[in-house]
Amino acid sequence: MVKNLEWDKTLKHNQSINLDQVPQDFEDAARLVRSSRIGYAVETDVKVYKIHIQEFWENAKPDTINNRGISSTV
Structure with missing residues (x-):
């Protein structure tokens, strides 16, 4: 299950992100990460x-x- 979290700019690492809600400029990068082996790890809290x-x-x-x-x- 992917949580709908806001990116906390005060934290430096260990945050999950919803790749379905990225800005248009980063859609290609999000698609690449989503299809890679780390896609699940990036999206899972x-x-x-x-x-x-x-x-x-x-x-x-x-x-x-x-x-x-x-x-x-x-």
């Missing part, structure tokens, strides 16, 4: 609990296999 973030960083280590990011188990 998910609760992330502080304990999960703490556990992620306590177990985090560099991804030495691909050198592409951080690996962790929560």
Whole structure:
């Protein structure tokens, strides 16, 4: 389910957005994001609990296999 949220300019990240209500100038970008693999993640409002973030960083280590990011188990 997609929530109808206003973009909060005071927050820097972790906001969902309704891609059906973008300005005309950004319709091509919205269509691209909507059809990509991250479309669902961008449009879905998910609760992330502080304990999960703490556990992620306590177990985090560099991804030495691909050198592409951080690996962790929560």
